[in-house]
Amino acid sequence: MSIVLTDFARRRLFPRDRRITAIQDCTAEAFVQHLNAEAPVRVLDGYAPFCKLHVHRNWTSTRCSVVAITDDNRHRLRSAYEARSDAELPVLVRWFEGIEPPVARWLLPILYDRAQLAKEGTPIDAEWGIVGCLYTMEPEEIPMVPITMMRNALGVDEGGSGVPLDRDAYRRSVEFWERHANWRP
Secondary structure, three states: OOEEEOHHHHHHHOOOOOOOOOOOOOOHHHHHHHHHHOOOOEEEEOOOOOEEEEEEEOOOOOEOOEEEOOOOOHHHEEEEEEOOOOOOOOEEEEEEEOOOOOEOOEEEEEEEEHHHHHHOOOOOOOOEEEEEEEEEOOOOOOOOOHHHHHHHHHOHHHOOOOOOOOHHHHHHHHHHHOOEEEEEO
C-alpha cells in the first residue's frame, strides 16, 4: 500500500506556523515515511467505502485534539464562523482556549482512496491520500463533526465528498460533540 499527503492535509496537519494543535516533532515527509514503513495496529472502516483510518501508536508529542466539556472548563469555549479554505463557505465552529490536553496515545490518519481524491479534484500517484488525522487517547475513531457531515452531503463543489447524510450517524455525532470540543492555544 502506498500513502501520500494531500495538500489539504499538509496545511492542516503541518501548518507553517507549527502551532501546537498540529502534529508535533515530525515533518510531513517523516510522517508519510512512517505510515508507509510501519503497519498500523489496525485499520478501521471510515464513513464511506473510499475512507479508511489507520491506527498507529503516537510516536510524537502531539496532544489530543478533543477535550470533554465540563463545568470547570465550559467558560473557555469560543466560537466563530470559519472556512477551511478560500474555496469553502464559513461555518460555525467552536473550540476551547487556554486548555492543555494530554499527549495523545494514538494517531489515526484518515485516508481516501485514489479514485475519490480524483473525483474531488486532487489526483495522487499513490493508492491512498491522507486527508486528516485524529489524535486520541483510545484507538477508536472520533465521530465526524456534524458540519463536516453536512458539507460532505452538499458535494464536492462545496468542499465535501458527495456522501449522503446518514441521519443516525449524524445524531451520534451531535451527541458526542455536544459534550466535546476541539482546542486552540
